[in-house]
């Protein structure tokens with residue numbers, strides 16, 4: 001079963017956007033810049049999502065099949081050890097804001113990017129809540145191709161093949177090199193978990209603005 005969510009609600013709050021910028025020095029015009037951008041972007045942005053209910057088969061030590069499509073990743077395999085049903089998905093901030101530009105100055109562009117990142121985050125969270133509630137998962141986690149060396153970006157192709165043409169229906173496409181357009185879009189697989197998992201727990205990248213959990217050497221050791 002594939003479902004498209006075309007009406008994802010969101011409300012931009014300038015104070016939240018300014019906080020997400022993590023500015024180290026005082027920017028005198030920041031409230032004006034962000035306020036104007038929020039007024040511009042709020043009415044035009046249309047974040048969307050598509051997901052599917054899928055089933056797992058043929059588990060090996062480092063691979064498994066989802067609806068007959070093979071994925072190779074030790075971490076994914078370990079996380080889905082006791083799972084039979086998963087939810088492949090694509091979420092996008094939408095083509096409506098993909099080309100949005102206001103001015104050439106760096107700070108304005110930085111703020112636009114932060115707003116787009118915020119919108120995709122809200123949309124992903126909306127989808128997660130939707131799937132968790134609809135399928136009574138209790139708690140769910142996500143893994144995304146390319147977030148870990150163990151599950152490379154090249155496996156986006158397999159993930160997109162699970163969703164077929166419906167991805168185009170929300171204005172998203174995958175390039176031959178595995179990049180998703182519009183750029184503020186993400187793909188992944190939601191799965192039920194007793195203990196919340198974040199790829200960031202296995203990622204040593206420093207200074208990542210998107211970090212959602214601290215690196216855990218103990219967990220990294222467990223997945224080896």
Ligand code: SF4
Pocket residue numbers: 147148199200203204205208209210211212
């Ligand atoms: S820390 Fe950053 S790069 Fe690493 S998995 Fe998390 S979001 Fe991705």
